[in-house]
């Protein structure tokens with residue numbers, strides 16, 4: 001169960017949490033959503049659950065694409081409930097359409113730090129280094145249509161990490177990729193989120209592949225019917241021993257008739 005916190009945005013460890021959704025309520029499509037969640041600074045949280053449970057809705061509420069009926073969102077101790085997505089200290093990656101089709105890889109990455117695409121010499125070096133860090137050296141001039149799905153997601157990752165935000169929201173970013181490539185991309189994500197002299201960027205990642213969460217996530221949250229039905233350490237959650245509904249979702253146990 002989430003602890004209620006007096007200090008806005010403070011996590012149980014004392015440092016401000018990367019994300020705090022405080023009794024957020026929302027409704028669409030005939031479903032009511034109610035989220036209360038704390039993600040610690042540097043934590044990796046995986047969101048799992050059946051289709052329509054509200055995983056993307058939770059991310060969209062955190063990112064500011066959707067606005068709650070009530071409740072508050074806090075990031076790094078600041079109340080961001082009324083801030084637009086671009087004003088929040090986070091980066092977000094979707095399954096696709098992260099890039100502008102008419103811009104080449106260099107410019108798509110540049111948008112992360114230079115929204116008007118006027119880049120200084122130093123920024124040019126940073127962008128080239130970011131492309132190289134995701135294995136795309138020499139891809140600067142390629143447009144999204146000239147790249148594979150995996151390469152496009154690498155460009156999106158390069159842009160996200162160049163922004164150096166303390167929180168990254170990922171909505172099934174590698175779901176369209178094959179298993180080996182998904183593993184490579186997750187390893188890359190784990191590498192890129194490290195920040196010198198600081199905790200790594202916190203990650204909230206929606207996935208339909210619980211096995212993706214196993215090596216990396218600190219905790220797993222299971223969503224059902226618009227709520228976080230269960231949350232806990234990854235190994236315990238994925239063993240199915242913590243919650244019967246999770247065991248059924250993972251196919252570890254049959255539902256009783």
Ligand SMILES: Nc1ncnc2c1ncn2[C@@H]1O[C@H](COP(=O)(O)OP(=O)(O)OP(=O)(O)O)[C@@H](O)[C@H]1O
Nearest residue numbers: 028029030031049050051052053054055056057058
């Ligand atoms: N823009 C919208 N307008 C109305 N209803 C919506 C809208 N977006 C989502 N919904 C509904 O809200 C519910 C939760 O959707 P959401 O996309 O958050 O689920 P999800 O857990 O991410 O599902 P999936 O795993 O299939 O992506 C669903 O019943 C969906 O039909």
